[in-house]
Amino acid sequence: MSFDFAVITDNWQILARGFGNTVLMCAVSLPLGFALGVVLALVRLRGGRVPAAIVSAYVELFRNIPFLIQIFLLFYALPMFGIRLSPVVVSIGALSAYASAYSAEIIRGAIQSISYGQVEAGYALGLRYLTIFRKILVPQVLGYILPAATNLTITLIKESAILSAITVPELTYMAQNIIGRTFSPVEIFTAIALLYWGLTALVAAISRSLEHRLQPHLAARRGA
């Protein structure tokens, strides 16, 4: 069988639009989800028993129900309440909620990983709180959060492909559209697999260089 590059070059604009939507939706939902995750983590750690229990129920629900079921529920339930939103907006909401549940756990872990003794030690050395926060707490929290946040970003990019099931015009949906017209699954699926692969590899590379810049002392010790 032959590999027909013309199918890809003829439809590159459609693929580019899908790729752009995938990147856009992830780029918007990631900071949204992360910000919500910070709030959720703080409520869970400091918010009293009842709010903490509600947050932990929220987190467990989103982590233990497949994303496909979550978006089907959102897609069909919102119109029942008279809410009609564009698929892209629904997707950003779903991705943000999903990201918030996972980042809440990441941030909680990061905060809990630092013992309060470090703050006390900082005070004992005569440092001001701002200095302690900037020079002692932030570098450690970032060192914990960055690898986990990278994994979450890559997971989010991959999960966003499932949004094709509710006809969101992202990369996988666009690919299915092209295949519906041209009957060339081999070329198109290869093309989008490479696009996703390139995107996740790029995210991983950016994260690695950030890690080196944030913690040069750790990078040197790891010999990386």
Next chain:
Amino acid sequence: MFHFSKTLTFLPQFLTGAAITLGVSALGFLVGTLIGFGLLACGRSRWRVVRWIGALYTSFIRGTPLIVQIFVVYYVLPGLVGIDLPPLLAGVLALSFNSAAFVAEILRAGLTRIPSGQYEAAKALGLKPVVTWFKIIMPQLMRSIIPPMVNEFTMLVKASSILSVIAVAELTHTAQNIMNVTYRPVEAFCVAAVLYFIVLFSCSLLTRHLERKAGGARA
């Protein structure tokens, strides 16, 4: 607003779907573990090309969405190999190929935790490599990989819902079919969500319990 009565009459079908979900996940996990050991062997191979192929495979699987992998196995593979795959077989294969990459990483990480003194001691005692591997390394490896392996199985159960796109009759697809009969999508997906939650949450609790136990044993 919600009317569950009609949807709940299909509870036996939902439970069958849940059983198929667990079945395909278990099969995919089993075959994936076998391929994962193969990938581990690739990573430790003497030849650079083999190591390179193993690394490329792992990177590809971890860098692309499962839904695309499922489409590749279902639509592309038959064209390349020349055999038609029924959805169920294609689905199990896709899950196997997917979990293999993650299992290989778990095994690799588990092996790095075994100190090289163990190999040296076995050699000093005159044990053959096969005996060293099966009697010394494997038992220790097995103990340390159980929690991440249970976690990987949990991820696989969760991911198996995507098999509905190629019409494998698992839980999500069952919910879609029932929605088409009852015209009650939210209720159908709620029932599916509850069933998924029961399975997945018990798996995560098990993982947490095993992790705590393993952590306690080592401390």
